[in-house]
Amino acid sequence: MLKANVIRGTLDAALSNGADFSEIFVEKRSNQTISLVGGLVENTVSGQDYGVGIRIIRGTESVYAYTNDTSAEHLKIIAEKAALAIEGKEKAMVLDFRRHVGTPPMEILKYPGDIGKKEKVLLLKRAHESAYGFSDEITQVRINYLDIVQNVLIANSEGLWVEDERVRTRTSIQSVAESGGEMQTGHFAPGASMGFEFYDTIDLGEYARAASETAVTMLHADFAPSGKMPVVIENGFGGVIFHEACGHGLEATSVAKGTSVFAGKLGEKIASGVLTAIDDGSIPGQWGSAGFDDEGMKTRKNILIENGILKGYMVDRLNGKKMGMPPTGSGRRQSYKYSPTSRMTNTYIAPWKSSFDDLISNTETGLYAKKMGGGSVDPATGEFNFAVMEGYMIENGRIGKPVRGATLIGNGLSILTKIDMVADNLSFGQGMCGSVSGSIPVNVGQPALRVESITVGGRKER
Numbered sequence: 524m525l526k527a528n529v530i531r532g533t534l535d536a537a538l539s540n541g542a543d544f545s546e547i548f549v550e551k552r553s554n555q556t557i558s559l560v561g562g563l564v565e566n567t568v569s570g571q572d573y574g575v576g577i578r579i580i581r582g583t584e585s586v587y588a589y590t591n592d593t594s595a596e597h598l599k600i601i602a603e604k605a606a607l608a609i610e611g612k613e614k615a616m617v618l619d620f621r622r623h624v625g626t627p628p629m630e631i632l633k634y635p636g637d638i639g640k641k642e643k644v645l646l647l648k649r650a651h652e653s654a655y656g657f658s659d660e661i662t663q664v665r666i667n668y669l670d671i672v673q674n675v676l677i678a679n680s681e682g683l684w685v686e687d688e689r690v691r692t693r694t695s696i697q698s699v700a701e702s703g704g705e706m707q708t709g710h711f712a713p714g715a716s717m718g719f720e721f722y723d724t725i726d727l728g729e730y731a732r733a734a735s736e737t738a739v740t741m742l743h744a745d746f747a748p749s750g751k752m753p754v755v756i757e758n759g760f761g762g763v764i765f766h767e768a769c770g771h772g773l774e775a776t777s778v779a780k781g782t783s784v785f786a787g788k789l790g791e792k793i794a795s796g797v798l799t800a801i802d803d804g805s806i807p808g809q810w811g812s813a814g815f816d817d818e819g820m821k822t823r824k825n826i827l828i829e830n831g832i833l834k835g836y837m838v839d840r841l842n843g844k845k846m847g848m849p850p851t852g853s854g855r856r857q858s859y860k861y862s863p864t865s866r867m868t869n870t871y872i873a874p875w876k877s878s879f880d881d882l883i884s885n886t887e888t889g890l891y892a893k894k895m896g897g898g899s900v901d902p903a904t905g906e907f908n909f910a911v912m913e914g915y916m917i918e919n920g921r922i923g924k925p926v927r928g929a930t931l932i933g934n935g936l937s938i939l940t941k942i943d944m945v946a947d948n949l950s951f952g953q954g955m956c957g958s959v960s961g962s963i964p965v966n967v968g969q970p971a972l973r974v975e976s977i978t979v980g981g982r983k984e985r
Contacts, residue, residue: 524549529595536602541611544580549676550859557668562651576859581609587862629808633719635670653728657735663699677819685819700738709737714953716812737913747929747981753889760952762967767900768907768935775842775865794939800828804868810953811868811966818854839865857961864960871968875945884920891915905935930980944973
């Protein structure tokens with residue numbers, strides 16, 4: 524991508540005004556997107572992006588610059604100009620590079636670029652047929668396909684040299700059901716850090732049918748009641764509540780500023796004893812995985828909460844300096860246009876001893892949130908509001924009638940103490956997470972779990 528002498532010269536120039544540390548992030552990315560609406564290709568876009576980001580740190584101050592002109596002369600000029608924003612007394616030294624070439628968390632068997640567009644479109648058309656053919660009430664199906672191959676080179680003035688390749692693919696399916704002027708939607712978006720062989724490991728048609736089933740079921744469902752009640756949240760994408768309401772508060776990005784409700788609480792009991800939460804960017808094949816983070820550190824398993832005790836945060840280099848903590852392999856960014864900061868990867872609640880049937884049978888009356896939708900969170904307070912895409916009432920310890928329009932309203936710190944049962948059926952859901960370092964692929968995950976009491980917003984009185 525770039526020769527060692529060019530990188531060394533750029534890092535030297537970045538240190539010319541007395542900074543402690545300099546880093547270069549080189550990225551080459553190719554991607555393809557295909558959109559299918561009503562079984563017809565609406566658009567298809569292929570592209571490549573290439574550029575370099577330069578970060579300079581002195582103490583706890585930093586400056587970041589990026590460019591897509593990667594000539595040696597231009598990179599040196601950019602680095603010198605950026606260095607003027609950092610004042611220091613002595614110039615640091617660039618050491619000899621230690622070279623590490625990462626291997627993907629899983630072997631890539633079918634690189635997306637080797638698969639023709641016709642084969643990809645046929646895959647999507649088969650999924651459309653499965654979704655559209657589920658019911659006469661399905662009026663629209665939209666399918667979006669994405670694949671990405673990202674190659675990065677990360678080097679810094681401490682002598683680190685890392686090369687990593689990230690290959691990802693994902694397909695989003697949205698079905699719309701309509702009857703009597705009413706409309707409801709269902710949605711699934713499976714993805715993985717794999718090549719096109721991912722579609723040999725899943726039945727995309729089954730996901731498409733499930734999206735349509737959700738839409739049709741909710742079309743004929745009664746409105747959900749309101750009030751405080753026990754709620755059983757399904758596994759997989761149900762983990763989005765922990766991700767949004769709690770996970771962001773465990774990133775050093777907010778902890779270092781003191782704006783997180785979890786700041787200063789290490790070693791304290793903040794959750795129910797049945798809850799253990801983990802962030803692990805090294806899980807083979809998972810959507811949020813990579814060999815190294817975007818600061819060149821090996822990804823790893825980080826225990827955040829263990830049996831209710833706060834054990835750690837997700838820490839990047841710069842915020843780690845502010846907090847006096849070492850980085851945890853959690854520095855991430857969307858592209859070379861962003862400076863890295865602490866971000867989640869594959870964040871999940873660990874499985875426990877109960878079965879899903881235990882959760883339902885031990886709930887006399889409550890709500891079963893089978894599929895979660897979108898929501899909003901105040902990261903400073905942890906207050907959240909999440910829509911339930913597909914819900915059912917629990918009556919006499921059994922799953923009863925479907926209900927729609929339910930929302931879960933609460934506080935992240937509070938909900939952690941109210942999780943009283945956790946099942947053994949861990950699974951993951953895929954999403955994109957936006958923050959100060961851009962939009963990045965993340966996994967959310969959990970087994971099914973029960974919150975003993977939470978406010979449910981609905982349109983009916985209990």
